[in-house]
Amino acid sequence: MGTWDVVVVGAGPVGLLLGGDLAAAGVRVAVLDRSAEPSREPKANAVVGQATRLLQPRGVLVRLGQPGPPTAARVFQFGGLRLDLADLAATPLHGVAVPQQALERALAERAVEAGARVRRSAEVVGIDQDDRGVRLRVRAESAVREVTAAYAAGCDGGGSTVRRLAGIGFPGVTDSTVVSRSADVVVPGGVVSPETAQADLPGIGRIGLYGWHRTARGAYAALPRPTGSLLISVMEWEESTADTDPDGAMELDEFTAAVRRVLGADLVVEEPTGPGPHQRRRWRGRNTRIADSYRNGRVFLAGDAAHVHNAIGAPGLNLGLQDAANLGWRLAAAVAGRPGALAGYDGERRIAAHRVAMHSQAQTALLAPDGGITALRALLTELLEEPAVRARLATMLEGADVRYPAPPGAHPLVGRFVPDGLARYLDATSPVLFDLGAASTDVPAGIRVISPDGATLPARSLLVRPDGYVAWASDEDGPAAAAGLRQALDALFGD
Ligand SMILES: Cc1cc2nc3c(=O)[nH]c(=O)nc-3n(C[C@H](O)[C@H](O)[C@H](O)COP(=O)(O)OP(=O)(O)OC[C@H]3O[C@@H](n4cnc5c(N)ncnc54)[C@H](O)[C@@H]3O)c2cc1C
Incomplete structure (x- = not known):
């Protein structure tokens, strides 16, 4: 399997975005995945937040048949409470409705092209490293072979083998009081109406079809699938578990009994007959954990391998895809001989993970059936x-409340995500200089310079990284701005 600049472990959405960014930058990259084919398990239905704005300049939205900019949300939820956004001057929350499998297909096509x-069918089972590179032991076709690379990135999900092999801890909490169940079902008798996005539920009455609803005994959510079935989820906090085998498969009877407990009345559900696979899952406990380092030497973590949290508010892809975009340009710079670029990754992305850990735990707590929560x-x-x-809440769900560390006296935009309207100009492989002033004299080769209409630019000049974050900005023109830009470029690559 050879020698590479970078080996990415895991061909989920995060590994595939990273592999695509690295390949686009001319890096020799292999993406290894232990499964023989892409997962058919239904997971995300949408990308929510800033990561949506990384997809357009990478050509991913075109591949998904949604070439326009991501949709600005008019309504969302926070802990099951309605978050009306339509009356805000500028809606801070963006989304792209896409099944995870379709997203992974588009990212894989882009990476391969x-x-x-x-x-595939290549499982990483061992890793060691020294100051020259990383050696990975990879099991494929029942033989274990060695693969070498300058760097490795573990994008291998919440149970990450790379994290374990790199000796990186995964501290956090497990809330073992929560039991969750989800199943794709059909609800007969016109109880739900995807057309009006409403449901007439026994025990509750008429409710909006989407999002979480807190009841006296738990929480209920429904999501219509494009295939015609309905994904129903329930959460319980005080369940008798005596009648269920914690490790066994969940039968439909067990699911309908849980729905009955949560709604306080019977909801008739049937097995879906359309094309699957149909999800049916039970999981106990909710993990909120963040790797105690995103890096050990030449080995990095990104996506679920670096953090797990409650899925409420759909923050997983936003967090993971932005890890990949952040790590991609840094690894490409390191391969090109500027390893100092790697220094900021751990600190920056840890800030974002802690925000998500906080608000996803808060949102789950808001659904618990407790008098104080009421x-x-x-x-x-x-x-x-x-x-x-x-x-403010929508900004947090977007991930736009994150500000990366900025040098003292830096322009207020530095460390922030690129302002609205500019994200479509981003380049996955190099920083972009938006310039109305004189900063662009003496710009190093490889930096794209764009001079858009002044009305859309919130400073005279802005240097924006491939992951969408502002590395430098100036309200001045002339030699001082040009010197500031040169300094910022050196700092960016750790020179
Ligand atoms: C039911 C469900 C619904 C969800 N809904 C949403 C949503 O609406 N929005 C949202 O943003 N997020 C959602 N999420 C979360 C989202 O799916 C995850 O955050 C996302 O899949 C993480 O991507 P990843 O690439 O980091 O990891 P994964 O998708 O877990 O990919 C890891 C890959 O690594 C491979 N791998 C593992 N170990 C090895 C090894 N040793 N060697 C080689 N390969 C290996 C695996 O085969 C896998 O392909 C949902 C998750 C679930 C389970």
């Missing part, structure tokens, strides 16, 4: 009447 080698929800409902509160 850019020159990445995607190799009071807390009443208080939050009052606060949500304020547009500023709704804007």
